[in-house]
Amino acid sequence: MRIVTANELQGWLSQGELLEKDSNGPKVIRLPDSRIVKIFRSRRLSLIARLRPDARRFAERAERLQQLGIKTPVIDELCWIERGQSISACLYHPLQGNPLDKLFHASNADFQALLPHLAGYIHQLHQKGIYFRSLHLGNIVQTPDGGFGLIDFLDIRFKKRPLGRMLIRRNFQHLQNYLQRRKVQNFPWSELMRCYEEVSKSSS
Structure with missing residues (x-):
């Protein structure tokens, strides 16, 4: 998982469409190429969250669901926003519908x-x-x-x-x-x- 630079994150926010946020900041962003950035701020213990970040868990569940014949978004990339704070992200192609x-x-x-x-x-x-x-x-x-x-x-x-x-x-x-x-x-x-x-x- 690569680390997203501050400039890249700012580019997502300035060029993309903010779809969802909470008191901690942005949660879901639609990029100009129609991909979605989903940001995870883990509630789990910091060490566990760094070893198995929420973005990876999300991608694993998507793959398992697809294996069971359940349609899901198609994961494109996993990355860290702030590894020290256990903030990870998925970039994916949204499920049409x-x-x-x-x-x-x-x-x-x-x-x-x-x-x-x-x-x-x-x-x-x-x-x-x-x-x-x-x-x-x-x-x-x-x-x-x-x-x-x-x-x-x-x-x-x-x-x-x-x-x-x-x-x-x-x-x-x-x-x-x-x-x-x-x-x-x-x-x-x-x-x-x-x-x-x-x-x-x-x-x-």
């Missing part, structure tokens, strides 16, 4: 039509042993071919077998908590659960 939160707010009717497919996709993740704590509408993308893919999956976990009922329930609770925090109104929760149960029964 529309996040489901945008689709939901754009047209409730169109989103309703997606529910059986969305339920099937979530069931597929669970059957592959994928436990995605950050499962929410902003992290699932509908791709141009009508399928789905995942973004922002640093906290994803891979189990050796399909998820059990407890983890499935907990996973949906994370989604429900997200909807409550965002004060999302009129989300078809009961319909999503019904579709998921139908998929589960048909596959058993």
